[in-house]
Amino acid sequence: MSFKTILTVTSPGHGDADLKLGAALCEDVEAHLAVFVVGLAAPPPIGAYAAVVSEAWYQERQVDLEKLQARTDAVSGLLASMTISSDIASEYQEIAWADEAIGRRARYADMALLGPDGLSSDELKTNVVEGVLFHAGKPLLLVPAGHTPTLSPKRIMVAWDGRLESSQAVAWSLPLLRTAEDVHLVLVDPVEGNEEHGEEPGADAAAYLARHGVRVVVDRVPSQGRDVASALRQHAVDTAADLLVMGAYGHSRLRQRIFGGVTSSMLESPPLPVFMAR
Template structure:
């Protein structure tokens, strides 16, 4: 399915770099751009006695709402000068449900673009990624600093572990994969049994992709005492991949936060644009 609407999220203190990245992607594939301007509300003063509303907290909220209004106006002006079809919306949620608010907005886009400015913003980054992955049913595209994102890549790496999340990522990116000159399905330490990768790891997913016209190659790689994320990143460099496609959070978010995982590692240290789905 082609991407017809891209969503990007921006905050009050961010620059316009992410907007320009997203607008460029929309121009490339003739898509509509939705911009969601978000300021996460300051928590009430007084902790559990928050019913006691302080004048300072009220003043802080008023200032934040004013910043939200100014940023929304600035974004609207910027987009009015662009040739891209676009719309702007805004919200001022509390931190506790900001990811759900973002996820609901993302349900009306085909892809949420998380650019370098957003990746540098700790709280807003977390809320956008979690909302996009867990509350929208749609994929996200991470665009790290100093990388060039394209939705018409020539070389794509697919991180395949035969899990549901990886299957969804492949399905969401079929249009991109079919248009690429080279797609490498990469498995790290694949397990050869029917509950994992099958008798011939990679054969089933390669056949599936080939039926969709994808020019696919299967790479089975040993980890050799390296993390899976490091193996994938290095192979992406070695093969000149312009995009990585992978499933996200095969384990729970809590487990990933405590013990780490491929998703967490990729979010924190992606070396190329990564399309994730769950």
């Protein structure tokens, strides 16, 4: 498949950097840019003092709605000045349900982009990641500061662990992998065996990619006392990768939040553009 609709999400108080990255990407591949402006509402007061603070809470919501409208108008003006195809929607949502609202919008896109603005805001980042990956089942492109997104990367590194999430990420990224000059399928401390990576770790995945016309080599990387995320980061540098493809949340979100993991590490500080799916 090709990526014909790309979603970006913004909120009041955020800048236009992510929108401009998304617009440039859409212009490059002749895609449509969908923008969702989401206002995050504070939960209503509860308890003994609810009656006292309810008026202040109501006034706060009115201010939030005014800010949301102002941000929506500003984004509309920005989109009108561009030559790309685009649309905009906005919604004021309780924080607890914002990820579902974002997911509903993401279902009508081929992928979503989360750039430096979104990555710097824990609240917005969490809602975008969970909305896109869990409520829409679509891939997410993370673009850290200092990087320019592209859907024509020359050197791609695929983090492969044999799980369903890795398989989904590979399937979604096939259009990118086919056109890349160099694809490294990377396994960190792979374990042989039918219930792990097979008799020759990486061979089955490489054969699958080769049948799709992907020029792929298998790299079996020892962790050498490092965590998996650190090993992947270093190998991305060693191979001069332009893009990292990886599955997201091979473990539960709760476990990731408590104990950390590769997904959490990459979301916290992506070393290069990351194409993430599950």
